[in-house]
Amino acid sequence: MDTAYPNTSYWNGQFTDSTVNVGYLPAYWAPDGVQHLARTYYQFEGKPFDASAAIITARLSAVETWASSCTPTGVASWITGIVSPSTTWNNQPSLTMRTDIASVAKGYSSACPAGTVGFDLMAGKNILLNSTKWTIMLAADNELDSNGLGWKRFTNGATIDVDYNRNPYGPAIDSVEAGRWTDVPRQSKYITRINKPKLSVFAGDPDWNGGNIEVDFSVRPAAGGANVFTGAVYNTSPTWKSVALDWGSTPALAEGDYILEARALDIWGGISPLMSFPFSVDTTAPQPPVVTSKSTNLSPYNAAVADYTDMYHEPGKVPYQFEISNSFTSGREMRASGFIYAVSELQQVAPPATVTCQTPPTEEFIVLCPETPKVLINIGSVSKTSYLSVWAFDAAGNVSGETYRKSNPKTVSLTVLEPDPVRTVEQLTLFGGAAWKDIVTTQAYGEQRKPTGTCGTADATGTTNAKALQLGAGAKAEYPSRAVDTAENFSMSAWVCPTSLNGSIQSLITQLAGSTPGAALEIDEFTGAARLQAWTGASSSHIVKGDPFVAGGWRYVTAVYDKINRQLRLSLTSATTVTTWVVAASQNSIVSAGPTQKVIIGQSMTGTQQFTGKIYRPMLTQGMLTTAQFDSVQDAFMNPDDTEKTGLLK
Structure with missing residues (x-):
């Protein structure tokens, strides 16, 4: 704007030569013979800063193209109201x-050439921060100076460079170590059984190039009082991520309710909103549950007795019903939220x-997590004497009888008949060079025979x-029809001596027809x-794995499907008797085998998964054999003259 033409608008540089003027120009210097006093405005669209932003530096830069002399004179920068075409x-x-x-x-001359002039805007940073348009006026510092030395020209365009900082994001909870919700996440109580927990929050800074941040942690009692824990993670990157802090040497938390607080700080003094997250520490296990027999075929039928017998049925034949109920007392902060049970031939087992x-x-x-304080279960015996062990756990994951012991697990025993099974040896048809080879066995008193020697084709010494x-x-042996219905209890075993473990599946005994x-x-x-491996559907299998075989060595492998308990059990040993079972529990029952299936030894049904080596006394039979029965059933291989039958024990 110009006093010489007080009603003229120079909006967007109209009526100019791409330069703008500042200061006083005497009439005798002016081409039009009129004195001028000029001011120049630059207007910018304001940046929409968020509420937490703080301007660190703000500077207007404009190029001065002409001065009246090389003598410096003052130019002032002003923040003004907005300008428009009517200004x-x-x-x-x-x-x-x-x-x-x-x-x-x-x-003015080569002694003071044209160049950029900078104006600091920080005095008005709070005004600029909340303005939708930034309007900066340049005017002579002394507009009353009539000598004309304050008359200057600047380019029409100018720039503003702004460095700003935003506060870090407010942290969000990641986890309190081993914590879990008691019900619907974020709508229920958050509990941990760890009294010196690792703390983790998500933290970050929207200004990812503004330097690293610090994340401060503190824990205080929910009821009030001073912090019982403080700590910080320093110099961590500003990207949004999980930031974890170990509890360290700070004293452990007592049982109770607490508030975890966290905030982030940046190097410019920005501080995030405070995160507050309530959690509870519970290190006391619930009381062991009450276990009551509901089966009339068990004697004595007395809830106070923990040892039961059934002298009419053998293992795996019938289910037995028991009731598990909560022993919650009002003195406990939390009742048991669920139960763990196991059926085993071992009296003492350790749950997860x-x-x-x-x-x-x-x-x-x-x-099991019943909606009511009690639940009924059906179990089967797994040996002559089986043990049902039951634990209770609470929402914090505390298991009765385990880490935070309050008493032993509730255990009951179940003793049933264990008759010697009667099975027959069925002939196998050999293909592809398969052959029965003489071997040497040893036999200790009271034990079955144990094979010795090599796995290769050389004759035994x-x-x-x-x-x-x-x-x-290419070799295999076949039995022409199915040996078992896989939907019912079945047992498998063999002495196996592989020549090598070659990185491929090797089929030992298979009953499988195509995808059936x-x-x-x-x-x-x-x-x-x-x-x-047993199938719970047409394409869904359930597998239990044991110890590894040894190339060139004999191992005795036994396996069982237990229908009532829905367990697959497997054992591998160099001895003649099962010592330790590996167990896998299935949520679904194993489906029935197709009636057209046959049994193949040494290959899969498609001729792949070739086994190379020796197999002694293979067995696939209906029924769930116990450890003792696996031993006694092998008597079926023996002839009266102490020679042996060859084939599949079925």
Whole structure:
């Protein structure tokens, strides 16, 4: 704007030569013979800063193209109201604040060439921060100076460079170590059983290039009082991520309710909103549950007695019903939220270290979370004497009888008949060079025979007294029909001597027709372990794996499907008797085998998964054999003259 033409608008540089003027120009210098007093406005769209932003630096830069001399004179920068096409000398916006004065002279001669002049805007940072438009006026510092030395020209365009900082994001909870919700997440109580928990929050800074941040943690009692824990993670990157802090040497938390607080700080002094997260510490396990028999075929029928017998049925034949109920007392902050039970031939078993109501069956352990304080279960015996062990756990994952022991688990015993099973040896048809080879066995008093010697095709050295099935590339043995219905209890076993563990599945005993479900005893391709595979659907299998075989060595493998308990059990040993079972629990029942299935030894049904080596005394039979029965059933291989039958024990 110009006093010489007080009603003229110079909006967007109209009526100019791409330069703008500042200061006083005497009439005798002016081409039009009129004195001029000029001011120049630059207007910018304001940046929409968020509420937490703080301007660190703000500077207007404009190029001075001409000065009246090389003698510096002052130019002031002002924040004003907005300008528009109607702005003239006679219609000026109000002055808000002067921010800077630059004493400069640029563009008069080569001694003071044209150049950029900067004006600090920080004096008005709070005004700019909340303005939708930034309007900066340049005017002579002394507009009354009539000598003309304050007359200057600047380019029409100018820039503003702003460095700003926003506060870090407010942290969000990630976890309190081993914590879990007692019900619907974020609508229920958050509990941990760890009294010195690792704390984790998500933290970050929207200004990812503004330097690293610090995250401060504190824990205080929910009822009030001083912090019982403080700590910080320093110099962590500003990207949004989980930031964890160990509890360290701070004293452990007592049981109770607490508030975890966290905030983030940046290097510019920005502080995030405070995060507050309530949680509770519960380190006391619930009381062991009450276990009551509901089966009339068990004697004595007395809830106070923990030892029961059934002298009419053998293992796996009938289910037995028990009631598990909560022993919650009002003195406990939390009642038991669920139960773990296991059926085993061992009197003492250890459940998983921590469980939730979503924990699937693990080994022989089943997790139940009833809506009511009690639940009925049906179990089967797994041996002559079986043990039902039951634990209670609460929402914090504390298991009765475990880490935070309050008493032993509730355990009851179940003793049933264990008759010697009667089975027959069925002939096998051999293909592809499969052959029965003489081997040498040893036999300790009271034990079954144990094979010795190599797995290869060489003849045995010593006095031979048994035969093993020798299998090489392309070799197999078959039984023409199915040996078992896999929907019912079944048992498998064999002495196995592989020539190598070659990184591929090796089929030992398979009952499977195409995609029809069945069962397979195999050598695992990755670990060389024995594994039993049974099908819970047309394409869904359930597997239990044991210890690895040894190339060139004999191992005795036994496997069982227990229908009532929905368990697959497997054992691998170098001895003649099962010592330790590996258990896998299935949520679904194993489906029935197709009636057209046959049994193949040494290959899969498609001729792949070739086993090479020797197999001695293979068995696939209906029924759930106990440890003792696996031993006694092998008597069926013996002839009266102490020679052996060859074939599949069925």
